[in-house]
Amino acid sequence: MNIKNIIEEKLSEVILNVYQLKDINLEVQENKTEFEGDFTIVTFPLVKQLKKNPESIAVELGEALTEQTELLESFNVIKGFLNVKVKNQFFVDQFRSINNDFDTIEKKNSTVMVEYSSPNTNKPLHLGHIRNNLLGFSVGQILKEAGYDVIKTQIINDRGIHICKSMLAWEKFGKGETPEVTDTKGDKFVGNYYVKFDQEYKKEISELVAQGISEEQAKKDAPLMKEAQKMLLDWENGDEKVRNLWNEMNAWVYKGFNETYKRLGVDFDQVQYESNTYILGKDLIQEGLDKGVLYQKEDGSVWCDLTEDGLDQKLLLRSDGTSVYMTQDLGTAVERFKQNDIQKLIYTVGNEQDYHFQVLFKILGKLGYSWADQLYHLSYGMVELPNGKMKSREGTVVDADDLMQEMHSTAKAKTIELGKLEGLSDEEKEVSYEIIGQAALKYFMLKVDPKKKMLFNPDESIDFNGNTGPFILYTYARIQSLLNNGNYEYKEVPEIEANQHEKEVIMLLSNYKGIVQKSAELLSPALVANYIYDLVKAYNSFYQTNNILKLEDENLKQFRLNLSDLTAKTIKKSLHLLGISTVNRM
Structure with missing residues (x-):
């Protein structure tokens, strides 16, 4: 207990003794060197209850603290504020106590899982990831120092249409080159093909628009997008060729990620992969349908209606049977609480995902998971440089x-x-x-x-x-x-x-x-x-x-x-x- 806490505790005792008032906590402020006294006590909250002026209350409290405790060397009252000078011995004792207890941590007997980083395997880490990683890692360190057991984790987004875009671009335009051959860091190498996909995709859209097709329709009809969507279905169906390419390109990315993490000084106790957890999310769909929490439309898609909760209707399974990010996050959360004895799960994710997490936590609660109220979204603001925002697919990211x-x-x-x-x-x-x-x-x-x-x-x-x-x-x-x-x-x-x-x-x-x-x-x-x-x-x-x-x-x-x-x-x-x-x- 520090000196300020001791003063607050003694002050509460004195207020009870002098005024018979319980649970009164007056503000105690530490003074800087230019002020007289070590601390200032703000007496104004007692004015209304005691119907006295602040000066007389401050004098009474100063006298009572002097008489009833061994704390004070002296006190003075200025405009109703009680300034107190604490006896030197308390500072010396406090210093000795801090020294003796410096490495002592009081254990909380509670385990917290902190998720951070969680990148996509179609591009390198950028400035936004740096804030994410530093924030998540630091929160983990602070929780440990506060006495919690901590599990630092990330889930790597290693599947989905974005990953298929970089895979398809490499297949079409890569001519068999590798990170080693081009002397390029693996995550950057794959990220270059994500940018290449976007460049070629935009060309196809322009050509279709020139033929009289609307831009919205052109985005759907562009051959590259259709091929990427087919690749995603092939991946989900276990196509050997697609899976082999996926494994190879992900290996390049992981090697690159690990170099970045090492230099940044962050690490993880566990790593999960969406390619494993998205199936878990699909399993929950039937559970939700059986409980009447979810419903199915005529086209086969599955939704959760959250309109009564002030949210919207949320798609969880597309009509073609493929899952969305929400489905994967549902499965991942359930798996984490099954595999680990954790009391709290913190997601370190930017504030553009605030709504996503409101929906996620609400659905898990409706599915009957009691730990849903122990989920927390550590929402943080975006990082900008003096020259503005960044876009990954256009290659304008600050690496x-x-x-x-x-x-x-x-x-x-x-x-x-x-x-x-x-x-x-x-x-x-x-x-x-x-x-x-x-x-x-x-x-x-x-x-x-x-x-x-x-x-x-x-x-x-x-x-x-x-x-x-x-x-x-x-x-x-x-x-x-x-x-x-x-x-x-x-x-x-x-x-x-x-x-x-x-x-x-x-x-x-x-x-x-x-x-x-x-x-x-x-x-x-x-x-x-x-x-x-x-x-x-x-x-x-x-x-x-x-x-x-x-x-x-x-x-x-x-x-x-x-x-x-x-x-x-x-x-x-x-x-x-x-x-x-x-x-x-x-």
Whole structure:
């Protein structure tokens, strides 16, 4: 329990003792160094109940806290706000407690599955996938730190008309070339044929429109689209030639995906494939028909009527017997709860799919699955670059690999310009450029609330000042240099008198576990990211205004080194929750 929590608890006891009021929670705010006192207590919620002015209530509470607890050294009242100065001993004890419990995690005995990434095998990962992967992976890390058991998973969309488009384009225009022969990363290689399909398809549509056919009809009649649809049916019917080509091209893509995941620093505990789970969804169709939850039209298609729930009628099985994405997601959800003892399932998917998940959860509830109310859609806003939106089929996507390489190059240029890594070997420098570039990318992506649309600017993200990954890494490296120069070893020290800068750092350090719990509850890594920035700002303020290594008082010097060490450990651990590594020299 941090100092703020202790004050809140004691305050509730005092309000009960003095005013006989239960369950009153007054707001306690941490003060910055320029304010008098360590905390401010907002008394206004009691004004109406007690029919007293806020000043007199604040004085009464200040006196009662002083008399009934060992917390306060002093207090003052300004315009009805109660400012309290907490006894030094509480800060020293709090610091010692944080140090002792640093690696302690209270287990929740609950397992959460987090799904993220889940790409299609017809194109490489792009900028949108980067936000998805970083968000899902970070949420998994935060949930673990909060005491949950976590299963990180993805379902690869390895079947469907999109995959058939890239397969058909390779078959028609590929002339037998392979990623190895063309020295192209496998996912990019297949993605190029997805773009090629779209280019040739548009040509066919234009030709048909020129013959007097409407554009809508031309899209249906274009030979390439008909061939792709036939290929999908052949795949579902197990055609050997189609299946062999499908296996070969998917293998190229998986190899490429794995290279991207490795560089991005994300991983998975489980992987599922739609080619296996779509059949499970089809099995549910009959179950739904038998229960009267679903109905069949004359053309054989199967639907779920959700109009009474404020939604629409949802197609689950086409008239030709092929399934849709919803069918597959139904089957996948059921399979996950069968195969794993999980209490919650989180889908990390962009907000353009909000409606899809409303429908999915509603249908699963109607089918009678009790765990349907334990499903959660972690909806996030789209990512844009300064030059606008992206379209995969037109080949205007910002490729994930290209962006990571750009971050590496920008980090290198900025670091050389500022002379940050002088004295390191060329190999050590390259490793540092990669860590700095990745930190810039990840921190910039994760410091924004997931629900918000974001504009990603690579140049802004690699600023060594302000709320950025490189600024935080630089502070961490500065502390490592301090500890090395001081030949630091942890030693307990007698009680010292903490100044306001030291108290502010201790208060922030004591908030770490509370921030992790709140971040896990809200599924928002942004809380962790902005917590690190607040901690780094407070530490830098302390560092710039206090001597450390030149101190003659050995106890105070040791305390400040201990404080610096715990700050560095907390920065490192917090960055780890965001998937960010650290560097010891900058």
